[in-house]
Amino acid sequence: MATMASILPVLTLLALSQAQHALSSSSTVCIIGSGIGGSSVAHFLRQYLPESVPPPNIRMFERNGVVGGRIATVTVAGETFEAGASILHPKNFHAVNYTKLLNLKAKTSSDSFSMGIWDGKTFIFKTLQISCKLPFIDKILSLVNSVYMFLRYGLSLLKMQNFVELTVDRFLKYYDELESRPIFETVDEMLKWADLYNLTTGSLEEELVDVGLSPLLIKELVTVITRINYGQSVHMSGLAGAVSLAGSGGGLWSIEGGNRQMVVGLVNQSDVVLHLHEEIESVSDLGDSYELNSTKGNSYTCEVAVVATPLDELNIQFIPPISIPKRKLQHTYTTFVRGLLNPTYFGLNAVTEIPKLVGTVEDPDLPFSSISVLKQHDEKEATYKIFSRQPMVDALLDNIFSVRKETIRIDWAAYPHYHPPEVFAPFILDGRHLYYVNAFENAASTMETSAVAAENIARLIGSRYFGKLIFTHQGLPASSHKEAAHVDL
Numbered sequence: 001m002a003t004m005a006s007i008l009p010v011l012t013l014l015a016l017s018q019a020q021h022a023l024s025s026s027s028t029v030c031i032i033g034s035g036i037g038g039s040s041v042a043h044f045l046r047q048y049l050p051e052s053v054p055p056p057n058i059r060m061f062e063r064n065g066v067v068g069g070r071i072a073t074v075t076v077a078g079e080t081f082e083a084g085a086s087i088l089h090p091k092n093f094h095a096v097n098y099t100k101l102l103n104l105k106a107k108t109s110s111d112s113f114s115m116g117i118w119d120g121k122t123f124i125f126k127t128l129q130i131s132c133k134l135p136f137i138d139k140i141l142s143l144v145n146s147v148y149m150f151l152r153y154g155l156s157l158l159k160m161q162n163f164v165e166l167t168v169d170r171f172l173k174y175y176d177e178l179e180s181r182p183i184f185e186t187v188d189e190m191l192k193w194a195d196l197y198n199l200t201t202g203s204l205e206e207e208l209v210d211v212g213l214s215p216l217l218i219k220e221l222v223t224v225i226t227r228i229n230y231g232q233s234v235h236m237s238g239l240a241g242a243v244s245l246a247g248s249g250g251g252l253w254s255i256e257g258g259n260r261q262m263v264v265g266l267v268n269q270s271d272v273v274l275h276l277h278e279e280i281e282s283v284s285d286l287g288d289s290y291e292l293n294s295t296k297g298n299s300y301t302c303e304v305a306v307v308a309t310p311l312d313e314l315n316i317q318f319i320p321p322i323s324i325p326k327r328k329l330q331h332t333y334t335t336f337v338r339g340l341l342n343p344t345y346f347g348l349n350a351v352t353e354i355p356k357l358v359g360t361v362e363d364p365d366l367p368f369s370s371i372s373v374l375k376q377h378d379e380k381e382a383t384y385k386i387f388s389r390q391p392m393v394d395a396l397l398d399n400i401f402s403v404r405k406e407t408i409r410i411d412w413a414a415y416p417h418y419h420p421p422e423v424f425a426p427f428i429l430d431g432r433h434l435y436y437v438n439a440f441e442n443a444a445s446t447m448e449t450s451a452v453a454a455e456n457i458a459r460l461i462g463s464r465y466f467g468k469l470i471f472t473h474q475g476l477p478a479s480s481h482k483e484a485a486h487v488d489l
């Protein structure tokens with residue numbers, strides 16, 4: 001006669017095989033958006049779902065003709081440059097892992113470098129031309145250690161570095177072992193767990209005053225950096241502000257051939273059915289599944305739906321409607337010019353006197369946030385990248401440049417306009433299986449934070465959808481909640 005102890009495993013196996021049947025016949029995860037967020041959700045689902053779970057179908061929808069989203073390249077006179085996200089921090093560990101996994105090459109640039117802070121009339125600060133093998137933002141911060149910087153800003157520079165290091169260290173908790181790291185149902189909970197939440201409730205300026213930075217450093221160097229990285233002033237929230245300063249440790253890097261190689265590789269390796277040129281226009285909850293309709297007139301059914309793009313400027317119809325806090329996106333106009341700057345615009349005599357990176361202070365009359373040399377081709381020609389909050393019209397460019405052979409303009413709905421205290425949209429939009437990766441962007445918007453949020457979403461899907469389906473199927477006792485912990489990724 002079989003004992004209870006021997007029957008139970010048989011029952012479990014039976015339930016498992018039935019659940020597997022249900023899963024293999026029907027599970028589809030639909031991902032809207034093929035940026036680093038969407039591709040990371042696909043990657044971590046493939047990596048984390050246990051073998052007992054039949055692999056789901058993953059469909060990914062992208063309205064553009066290429067994957068990558070805000071990680072993109074632009075070609076100026078036959079040469080390729082980053083058009084969107086360009087720099088990675090050495091402690092961006094998902095990006096580090098993607099690079100290894102996909103056999104990509106990390107690189108740093110090697111041009112000579114100098115920086116100046118332009119106030120619209122004069123350079124209020126200028127470094128000497130230095131030669132080092134670092135990308136440009138990195139170089140600003142390598143300059144932090146320079147004599148010039150110390151003469152102007154003093155010990156405040158060290159306080160700034162401490163503040164940034166403390167914040168980066170807190171962020172590292174998101175790489176803790178899966179066993180000791182909770183799966184977060186809300187952004188608030190996720191930030192509080194790493195002691196980062198409170199940085200989203202005040203402005204960067206307030207945080208920096210709190211840690212004792214001088215007003216001069218905040219008004220000049222810090223402002224230059226937030227304007228370059230987020231197109232915003234030091235009134236932006238503290239956490240995103242700290243992230244934008246996080247280059248101070250040095251060692252910033254990017255991927256040879258373009259950061260988008262990460263996304264291309266992840267999509268390729270994650271066994272995804274990719275629908276390019278297909279924009280999702282509605283998501284309807286049918287009870288047990290979602291129906292996604294596209295502008296191509298197609299209709300797709302999925303048990304799990306993931307929104308991996310900011311919803312703020314989109315027109316996706318949700319049925320029933322969902323509600324998320326209002327959020328404005330900061331538009332960053334990125335203008336590439338092949339030509340030569342006009343020294344007269346800067347009140348200088350020779351183009352060689354213009355710093356390689358022109359940063360700016362906060363002044364509504366300034367028509368751009370920064371101008372940097374991406375590549376010096378020869379004395380008479382370089383490729384420049386300009387960031388501005390308004391489009392750079394021809395008449396303005398004709399003032400700033402003496403020679404202009406090629407101009408490319410991109411209007412990015414770049415990142416949230418950070419406004420403390422930040423209010424976060426939910427990761428789980430409907431209490432069921434509709435997820436939102438970009439809820440985390442109100443904390444900070446970077447390639448790595450998208451990957452970190454995506455990993456959490458993959459774990460949420462694993463535990464809330466797949467865990468539940470397997471272990472509560474066919475009347476397994478409620479105590480099976482404990483067993484579900486094995487699938488809690």
Ligand SMILES: Cc1cc2nc3c(=O)[nH]c(=O)nc-3n(C[C@H](O)[C@H](O)[C@H](O)COP(=O)(O)OP(=O)(O)OC[C@H]3O[C@@H](n4cnc5c(N)ncnc54)[C@H](O)[C@@H]3O)c2cc1C
Pocket residue numbers: 032033034035036037038061062063064067068069070071083084085086087088278279280281308309310314316332334412413414415438445446447448450
């Ligand atoms: C100019 C600029 C500079 C930046 N610099 C840096 C940097 O140096 N370092 C850094 O780490 N980060 C940087 N960032 C931020 C970084 O680019 C983003 O945080 C990150 O790439 C966001 O990735 P995502 O996958 O969440 O969103 P996205 O990359 O925006 O991906 C969303 C995708 O969804 C698609 N989509 C939208 N709606 C639909 C729909 N209805 N149907 C189908 N598809 C849809 C979009 O076309 C897009 O491809 C920068 C951003 C900009 C704009």
Ligand SMILES: *[C@@H]1O[C@H](CO)[C@@H](O)[C@H](O)[C@H]1NC(C)=O
Pocket residue numbers: 093094097175
């Ligand atoms: C990176 O990959 C290694 C080896 O696979 C793994 O141990 C580590 O946890 C990964 N790091 C992150 C942040 O996922």
Ligand SMILES: *[C@@H]1O[C@H](CO)[C@@H](O)[C@H](O)[C@H]1NC(C)=O
Pocket residue numbers: 198199201202203210
């Ligand atoms: C966050 O907490 C620190 C101390 O832990 C405090 O100094 C700081 O003022 C707080 N910031 C906000 C915005 O509440």
Ligand SMILES: *[C@@H]1O[C@H](CO)[C@@H](O)[C@H](O)[C@H]1NC(C)=O
Pocket residue numbers: 264265268269
């Ligand atoms: C896609 O992956 C396969 C192996 O899985 C590899 O051979 C191929 O080169 C990859 N393609 C791209 C574009 O990365």
Ligand SMILES: *[C@@H]1O[C@H](CO)[C@@H](O)[C@H](O)[C@H]1NC(C)=O
Pocket residue numbers: 282283284291292293298299319
């Ligand atoms: C989606 O498409 C299906 C099939 O064409 C249609 O029945 C349904 O009404 C559409 N949903 C919406 C919200 O338009």
